Amino acid sequence: MTDGPRLVLLGRQGSGKGTQAELLAEHFDVSHLSTGKIFRDSASAQVPAGLEAKAYMDRGELVPDEIVLAVVEERFANPVEIERGFILDGFPRTQPQAIELLQILARNPLDLAIDLSVPEEVVVRRLLERQREDDTEEGIQRRLELYEQETAPLIDFYRALGLLERVDGTGEPEQIRDSLTSLVERRVDRLRAAV
Ligand code: ADP
Numbered sequence: 142m143t144d145g146p147r148l149v150l151l152g153r154q155g156s157g158k159g160t161q162a163e164l165l166a167e168h169f170d171v172s173h174l175s176t177g178k179i180f181r182d183s184a185s186a187q188v189p190a191g192l193e194a195k196a197y198m199d200r201g202e203l204v205p206d207e208i209v210l211a212v213v214e215e216r217f218a219n220p221v222e223i224e225r226g227f228i229l230d231g232f233p234r235t236q237p238q239a240i241e242l243l244q245i246l247a248r249n250p251l252d253l254a255i256d257l258s259v260p261e262e263v264v265v266r267r268l269l270e271r272q273r274e275d276d277t278e279e280g281i282q283r284r285l286e287l288y289e290q291e292t293a294p295l296i297d298f299y300r301a302l303g304l305l306e307r308v309d310g311t312g313e314p315e316q317i318r319d320s321l322t323s324l325v326e327r328r329v330d331r332l333r334a335a336v
Pocket of ligand 1: 198201234
């Protein structure tokens with residue numbers, strides 16, 4: 142594999158997507174792009190777009206597509222960022238974001254979208270234990286609702302493109318990481334070999 146893999150991780154809030162994205166990025170030596178983390182960091186640095194995003198995040202709402210897309214477009218403005226591979230975590234979260242991503246990537250399409258699957262009752266328990274600022278009970282409920290409405294349809298979107306794989310996210314983090322890395326290695330080798 143010359144370039145690193147280009148992956149999207151889908152999964153409910155609390156599915157362990159952030160942890161696994163970080164482990165995968167380390168394993169494949171590619172960048173980890175978490176839109177949620179970018180917003181949290183820019184809000185703490187008092188950057189206006191970050192503060193605007195925070196107002197939505199604190200209510201458990203999605204940040205509007207224009208704000209999210211501006212961040213991603215800026216990050217991918219340099220084609221090298223795309224070519225060397227990446228793990229997208231928390232993006233795309235809506236169909237317009239997913240369509241825009243296809244266009245941004247253009248000649249370097251995604252290799253795979255992985256649905257890290259964890260039942261709702263398990264994620265609610267994990268989120269309540271984590272105690273991040275936006276993890277109130279109402280915030281969690283609202284984000285899970287929005288996941289079903291806006292993000293879960295992306296599973297079918299990527300399935301239709303032949304890019305979807307599902308991985309059980311309920312085991313130990315190391316075991317899930319191993320399933321993910323071997324899946325990605327198999328899939329990406331096969332894809333690149335077919336080109
Ligand atoms: P979680 O997976 O627990 O929701 P994230 O860090 O991925 O954590 O996201 C935190 C919040 O940031 C979301 O609830 C949402 O308000 C906002 N956010 C992050 N990424 C996006 C996105 N792609 N589109 C819209 N809002 C986003």
